[in-house]
Amino acid sequence: MYRKAFLEILTDLSRRFINMPPEHVDSEIDDAISAVCRRFGLDMGVAWQWSKEMPRYLTITHLYRPPGGSPLPEKIDAEELFPWCMKEVKAGRTIAISVDKAPAEADRDRETWAHYGVRSTAVFPLSPGRGQLIGALSFATIKTFSWSKDIVKELQLVAEIFANALARKYSDQALRESEERLSLASTAAGIGLWILDIKTNQYWATAQALQLFELPPDYKLDLNTFINMVHPEDREKIKEAMRTASQSNDDTRVTYRVVLADGTIRWLVSRGRMQPGTAGDTDKLMGVSLDVTERMEAEVAAKKIQTTVTAILESTQDLIWTVDPERFGLITFNTALAEYFRQGTGLVITEGMSPHDMIGGSFTAATAEKWDRLYERALRHGPYTEEYVVSTGTRVLLLSLNLLKRDGEVFGISVFGKDVTERKRMEKKIEAAALEWQTTFDSIPDMVMILDAERRVIQANRAAWNFLNVPLEETLGRHCHTLMHGEDHPPADCPLARIHEVKNREERDIYDSRTEKWLHVSVDPIFDEKGESVRFVHMARDITASKKAEKDALESRRELLRMQRLFRMGELTASLAHELNQPLTSILSNARAALRFIDSGELDMNELKDILNDIANDDRRAGNIIRSLRAMVKPEDSEKIVISLSDVLHEAVSLFHGEAIIRNIDVDTFFVDPLPGVNIDVVQIQQVLTNLMMNAAESMLAEVQRKIVIRAHIVEGGKVRVTVSDCGPGIADEDLGRIFEPFFTTKRSGLGMGLSLSRSIIEAHGGHMRVENNPDRGATFSFELPLEERNDDRR
Amino acid sequence: MMTEDEPVVFVIDDDASVCKSLMRLLRSFGYEARAFHSAEHFLEQVPFQGTGCIILDVRMPGIGGMALQDKLGKTEDSLPVIFITGHGDIPMSVQAMKKGATDFLPKPFEDGQLIDAVVKAVEKSRQIRMSCNELNNLRMRLDRLTPREREVLPYIIAGLLNKQIAFKLNIAEKTIKVHRAHIMEKLGVGSVAELVRLAEKANIEPYDQRS
Missing domain, CATH: 3.30.450.20 (PAS domain)
Incomplete structure (x- = not known):
């Protein structure tokens, strides 16, 4: 009966557990455990789950026990509470004992059993097909129980049924979890999964896959619809990829564009292969698709940047290139660098060329090593700039080396080479010019x-x-x-x-x-x-020295002028005596006349007054002559005053009067009186006039008609011109040029200084002196003096 | 013929002051003095026929003193000249004296010097005036001679005999004798010697026998 009952259970179990949906397994096991316990009079039945991930622990998944007794934790530390049992279960052995008959090594297990009041127990490992341990099934009684061989054997069968069911449930669960994870991952990554049934041309596709085409999740996609959505230019590419994929077991990858309903273009990349294990009579192509629009756009943008950068690099005459950090092979370079080599050594450079590949002509092995050292220095010490004189010595490059890094990793060295030959030359020139300037400045x-x-x-x-x-x-x-x-x-x-x-x-x-x-x-x-x-x-x-020299020169000049005046005075002595004798004669005669009038007693007081007045006037006249004489000879400092030139001319003519009388010369004057003021040293200008009149007089010694004409008039440029003309023989043409030279004289006696000094006096006054022969007879000397600008202030 | 009045002293000097003072001085000595500031002014005057003298400055603008002396010296009855100069030199004074100046006074001079010169010059003037009168007288007498007598006169004063003269002039000796008598009578001389002196005064040259 017992046996029959058990077989019923077993048959029932087997029948129910075959093709049982995984979601029913748990409740079926619960029912089965409870049925077994009741049938055999067992007090407790437990299904434990064990996994490699947590080997010390056992988790209760199914439990049968009557009400009462110590509560069981859901998860127990099996190594701690049932070390012996765990050992046996892991070894795949079944346990069926009375607690008191347990071996000595099960002391710790015994304590646990005692704690729960267990008197006997049976434990079966759960390992489907004698493979991987997935758990244990245990039964217990609180009274003594005899585990007959049959019972153990039958319970063993139950455990096996449970193990298979649970294993299936776990694998199903794992599969479902993995599917979920895949779906989650593919959704998160924007990856669409699809399977194309080649026979029906129908797609099975995930919602994500459909989303790529902006299609609803339940859309039934077929091949034609798909092809139609592909950008016309990419359709051939797709068809070709599908053909390739269908004829191999390898992945085939294709990047293409689809045109969405709203006209926007989306870049997709699809990867597909024939369903594995079905090669030969394939009918399913499975694959994944991914939206790469962003990447493609980024690539386009990057390409744009690349183009721009290239354009920039090519637009400069500077040399720009990059090399890899291992063998310093060229990664990129601009035309300027290519031209540099083409013109320098005739070499056509290409990507990957290391310095040693460039050797040729003036680019020697030593040069290549030098370049290596330049790169190595950048790698060791970081970016730097230095002037590099090319091997021929004709050009100077300013090289800037920089490191190219990605995620902190150096993947290249960039070099910017500016041809500074011209600049260096200019710098040298500037340096030389600066030196020249400084030297000149200092000299x-x-x-x-x-x-x-x-x-x-x-x-x-x-x-x-x-x-x-x-x-x-x-x-x-x-x-x-x-x-x-x-x-x-x-x-x-x-x-x-x-x-x-x-x-x-x-x-x-x-x-x-x-x-x-x-x-x-x-x-x-x-x-x-x-x-x-x-x-x-x-x-x-x-100018201290020259000031002194100037002063000395001025003094000696002044002395010279005075000497000349003294000499002139000597020449004029006779006429001056005449001039003085005139008033002296008058004075003496007047005095004698007065005395005689007094003696004769015929004195008329009015007459006497007249006489005395006349004496006084003549005395004054004599005094004036003496005064002007003294002025001519005194060595006083020159002093310029503003004076009307007519006053000066009058005085000069009157000083010359005696001479004119003695020499029987007529002196005619033509000038307005007063003439505007001039700022002059009167004595010196008198000296000039006296010199000119004396020269004129000398020139006419042999003439019957002797006449000196003095004219003065205002000329352009704010000047007054004075001319002194004679009617002598004039000046020989060969003498005209030398007449103002010092010590030049045509006279038997004379210093030969008169005209030279006269001209220097006039020039010192800012004027000029000239001489020319008259059209008819004689010569005319003329000089100009600047008029005083502030003539209005005068008088 | 003018009457002989008091002498007049002409002062010619371009220096007004000198002129004026000399006029005064001369006046104090009782002379009538007239001043001229240039030779040209003096020459513009009606020729002076009386006695007197000229006090003349050597150097003057225009016609100088020496030139004026030359001009005046051409007439027989010219006034004596006293040169005064502020610039006396010996060559000039010698030249002036040769030309007949009575004195050459360097300025300034004492009143005595001047008056002495003036007195001397006026005296000379008087003599000139007198001899001038004599000459005029002689000329009037000579004018009474016939042309033939005038022709014969040089031969007589040359000391030729009547015969010689007759031969020279190819006329009769007797005629010559008549001419000689008439000449002696008309000119109021008693001897040939007297005639010779008179002819000399009248500037009549004797016949030159060598010609």
């Missing part, structure tokens, strides 16, 4: 400084810092006046005192009392593009 014997608008020294030449007796560095940045004069301000008479008013070159002689030196200083402003004076060239020349 100027005058002090030259370049000042900023604040009068601070920017540059000073050797003469300057030598004069200042300080090294160049100490002059820079300091104020000119501090250095030169030790003052806080420039001297008032220095043009720098009014630095911002200086618009043109200004120069002046200034006296520096500190060094007791005369300096000739000049200031030339340098203008910026806005026309503002920003810098000044300040020159100073020590």
